[in-house]
Amino acid sequence: MREGITVEVNSADRARLQAIVADRNSRQKHVWRARIVLMTSDGVGTTTIMHQTGKSKVTVWRWQERFMAQGVDGLLRDKTRPSRIPRLPATVHERTVALTLADPPGEVTHWTAAMMAKQVGISVSSVQRIWHTHGLQPHRVRQFKLSRDRQFVAKLRDIVGLYVDPPAHAVVLSVDEKSQIQALDRTQPGLPMKKGRCATMTHDYKRHGTTTLFAALNVLEGKIIGRCMQRHRHQEFIRFLNTIEADIPAGKIVHVVLDNYATHKHAKVRAWLDRHPALSSITPRPRPPGSMRSRASSPN
Numbered sequence: 001m002r003e004g005i006t007v008e009v010n011s012a013d014r015a016r017l018q019a020i021v022a023d024r025n026s027r028q029k030h031v032w033r034a035r036i037v038l039m040t041s042d043g044v045g046t047t048t049i050m051h052q053t054g055k056s057k058v059t060v061w062r063w064q065e066r067f068m069a070q071g072v073d074g075l076l077r078d079k080t081r082p083s084r085i086p087r088l089p090a091t092v093h094e095r096t097v098a099l100t101l102a103d104p105p106g107e108v109t110h111w112t113a114a115m116m117a118k119q120v121g122i123s124v125s126s127v128q129r130i131w132h133t134h135g136l137q138p139h140r141v142r143q144f145k146l147s148r149d150r151q152f153v154a155k156l157r158d159i160v161g162l163y164v165d166p167p168a169h170a171v172v173l174s175v176d177e178k179s180q181i182q183a184l185d186r187t188q189p190g191l192p193m194k195k196g197r198c199a200t201m202t203h204d205y206k207r208h209g210t211t212t213l214f215a216a217l218n219v220l221e222g223k224i225i226g227r228c229m230q231r232h233r234h235q236e237f238i239r240f241l242n243t244i245e246a247d248i249p250a251g252k253i254v255h256v257v258l259d260n261y262a263t264h265k266h267a268k269v270r271a272w273l274d275r276h277p278a279l280s281s282i283t284p285r286p287r288p289p290g291s292m293r294s295r296a297s298s299p300n
Contacts (some may be wrong), residue, residue, distance in 0.1 A: 007064055009041040016072050033075040036060055037067045088126060096120050096130045100138055111138040162255055163219050171248055173216040173225070175240075175258040177232050183208040214240040216256070234266035241272060245279055254279045 009017070017034040020026050032053045039049050040060075049060050066074045099119060104111045113131075117124045131137070149155070166172045185208060190201035212232040216225040225247050229236040248254055256279065258264055273279065 007037060007040040007068060009037065013072050014038070014041070017075075030076055033063045034072075036063050037075065040064055088122065088130075092120060092122060093130055093133075096122075096127060097134055097136070100131065100136050110141075159257060162257060166220060166255070167253065169251070170253040170255055172219045172255045172257065173244065174219060175214075175216045175244075175256050177237075177261070178213040178215070179210075179232050181211050181213060181228075183211055212236070214243075216240075216244055232263065234263045234269050237263050237266075238269060238272050241269075241276075241279065245276060248279075252278070 017038050020034045021031050021038070032055065035053055036049055036055070039052070046057060046060055049055075050057060053060070063075060070077075096116060099116065100111055104115065105119075108115070113124045113127045116127045120127070162172050163174075184205045186202045187204050187206060188202045190199060191197075193199040209230075211228045211230060214227050214229065214232070214236070218224070225244055227240055227243050229239070244254065244256075263269070
């Protein structure tokens with residue numbers, strides 16, 4: 001042990017250090033640091049400590065001094081070391097962001113990390129970090145369209161109001177059709193999934209025509225009323241309305257929200273609604289802005 005170095009460990013610190021050594025979940029670096037201090041306080045020499053912990057002399061001295069200055073907490077905390085790679089200047093960040101917000105050169109659709117790294121003169125990982133910091137994703141594009149309907153906000157609030165705060169003793173249904181669903185069957189039976197292999201199926205298939213799914217989502221309860229039919233004319237839509245009427249309890253007023261498909265506005269559909277006043281409140285659902293029409297008590 002070095003001359004002039006005295007490591008005094010009180011009973012509380014000794015108990016804490018022994019608990020660190022005995023705990024199987026302790027980090028190994030904390031364990032050998034605690035052992036260095038414990039052996040030093042027991043008068044064990046530096047050479048012996050080096051052999052038993054497998055650490056260099058400089059390392060043993062460092063953690064002896066750290067304990068003397070900061071106690072047990074100093075053994076559990078590493079000093080922050082500066083990165084060996086200098087930080088990129090702010091001008092590089094600003095230029096990368098500015099170029100990302102501009103169109104890329106040449107006949108390309110968007111910036112790539114490799115292209116930006118070559119343009120700015122930094123690494124690909126640096127470009128990715130800058131994009132992540134500023135929340136930039138040049139490879140993603142989202143579509144939008146502003147509505148030119150002056151009453152769009154009022155109509156939107158009308159529809160959302162039905163979803164968020166439906167009238168008392170009423171059922172709000174969101175209705176739509178999914179047409180041209182292909183009924184496909186594989187040419188050979190597939191093999192089931194087992195350990196080490198996913199389920200398999202043949203690449204070729206047989207077509208058995210198409211079907212149309214009519215579905216009505218009960219917004220409040222999250223239940224779906226569905227029915228498949230071969231076509232999606234007004235005749236099939238009326239049959240689906242009959243299905244809805246049979247499924248909804250008596251005495252309930254039904255608010256149906258749907259799109260402006262021509263089938264929903266057929267004269268026979270209107271006549272059906274006139275005969276069923278409990279289901280006559282039908283509201284056009286907002287399509288992408290610009291295609292929404294005015295609200296009416298029937299599908300106009």
